[in-house]
Amino acid sequence: MVLTSAQAKIASDIHRFRVVNCGRRFGKTTLAIWEMIGKAVAKDGVKVAYIANTYQQARDIAWQDLKKATLPIASNTNESRLELEIRTIHGGTSFIYLRGWESVETLRGQRFDFLVLDEVASMKEFWLHWQEVLRPTLTDTKGEALFISTPKGYNHFYDLFNLREKDTDYASFHFTTYDNPHVPPEEVDKAKQELPEDRFAQEYLASFRKASGLVYKEFDRAKHVQVIEEDKIRRTERILGVDFGYTNPTGVLTIDHDYDDHYWIRKEWYKTGKTNPEVIEYTRSESSNAVYPDPAEPDRIEEMRRARLNTREVSKDVEAGIDAVRELFKQGRIHIDPSCVNLISELEMYHYEEKKPDKNEPETPVKEYDHLCDALRYALFMNAKKKRGGVSVYKPLAK
Numbered sequence: 001m002v003l004t005s006a007q008a009k010i011a012s013d014i015h016r017f018r019v020v021n022c023g024r025r026f027g028k029t030t031l032a033i034w035e036m037i038g039k040a041v042a043k044d045g046v047k048v049a050y051i052a053n054t055y056q057q058a059r060d061i062a063w064q065d066l067k068k069a070t071l072p073i074a075s076n077t078n079e080s081r082l083e084l085e086i087r088t089i090h091g092g093t094s095f096i097y098l099r100g101w102e103s104v105e106t107l108r109g110q111r112f113d114f115l116v117l118d119e120v121a122s123m124k125e126f127w128l129h130w131q132e133v134l135r136p137t138l139t140d141t142k143g144e145a146l147f148i149s150t151p152k153g154y155n156h157f158y159d160l161f162n163l164r165e166k167d168t169d170y171a172s173f174h175f176t177t178y179d180n181p182h183v184p185p186e187e188v189d190k191a192k193q194e195l196p197e198d199r200f201a202q203e204y205l206a207s208f209r210k211a212s213g214l215v216y217k218e219f220d221r222a223k224h225v226q227v228i229e230e231d232k233i234r235r236t237e238r239i240l241g242v243d244f245g246y247t248n249p250t251g252v253l254t255i256d257h258d259y260d261d262h263y264w265i266r267k268e269w270y271k272t273g274k275t276n277p278e279v280i281e282y283t284r285s286e287s288s289n290a291v292y293p294d295p296a297e298p299d300r301i302e303e304m305r306r307a308r309l310n311t312r313e314v315s316k317d318v319e320a321g322i323d324a325v326r327e328l329f330k331q332g333r334i335h336i337d338p339s340c341v342n343l344i345s346e347l348e349m350y351h352y353e354e355k356k357p358d359k360n361e362p363e364t365p366v367k368e369y370d371h372l373c374d375a376l377r378y379a380l381f382m383n384a385k386k387k388r389g390g391v392s393v394y395k396p397l398a399k
Contacts, residue, residue: 006179015171020148023177023204028148039114044092050116055100115145121152153211156345177204213351218329228337237289241379251371268340292378321381343372
């Protein structure tokens, strides 16, 4: 197999973690397949995993091509589990596994030499699972990873792409669909004529653009994200927003409110598999004046009250809460520490459905990328309301 010049540039790089931001039909799956085979045949006992967003996508995208490419060297093929055992150049065997991000927790505690993560921009709760599940699987082996994706707004993939500025283990690459010589350029030009400018720039030129239909479109990293120094905040109170979870993450935000009516989001807690006693223990450790918990969990709220946490009532009016938070963003009254990577990612992904709702039907956000966004809304909307005897301090934005 002859790689294109762009693919060869990525394959020849020796950084431990390589991040590839590329346009559609760039040839990322072909690159991933030959990288996995190269790693697996070079040494006995190597374990390689390819992870797509779902198990079915892993099968549809890579399985047939991988089987075909390894046919001369495959010693065992498991169709149901999407696993290959292949012969190495030393006479032993190595293993390639295909998995889905939806079951990434099943990889916890395993050991790998090389990981390929495909379509990273669409992987939910990326930092949580990368840091707690996948990164440790590479520790014993000093393993490597290849992250490949087309961008999807300024989300976690944007941050991953820019890690090269902070960590010398990372290298980043940017290629467009035009960089694949096997795709006729006139086809790409035709797509440019047919698609909206931002959509074409994102999908074909791999340009980071704001996602469409964002709930918090007023959020701007340049304006709202800054390093927060606690001793410089003239704090009047500390409040917590809590969104309960277990299989999905529990999200807790620590927010300092100052004399100038600004909110400083200093810290996030974003964990899966946490019981209510563990959530209570954490919230108590933050020494807050008030806790604003998810109103959909009355039993868990009652447990918090019995534990003597100062829980406050939270409105179930999602639309009004969103409007209040949007206005706070618009007025520049929200400040977020850059360590709150999951909150920042959610704010840049939390969106409404693309279809237009009935004019009498309120817009409802899609139920994803919302754990910390909900925690933010609980705390800020209700804290603002209490200042005026139940009437929000901040006038809702016009629709």
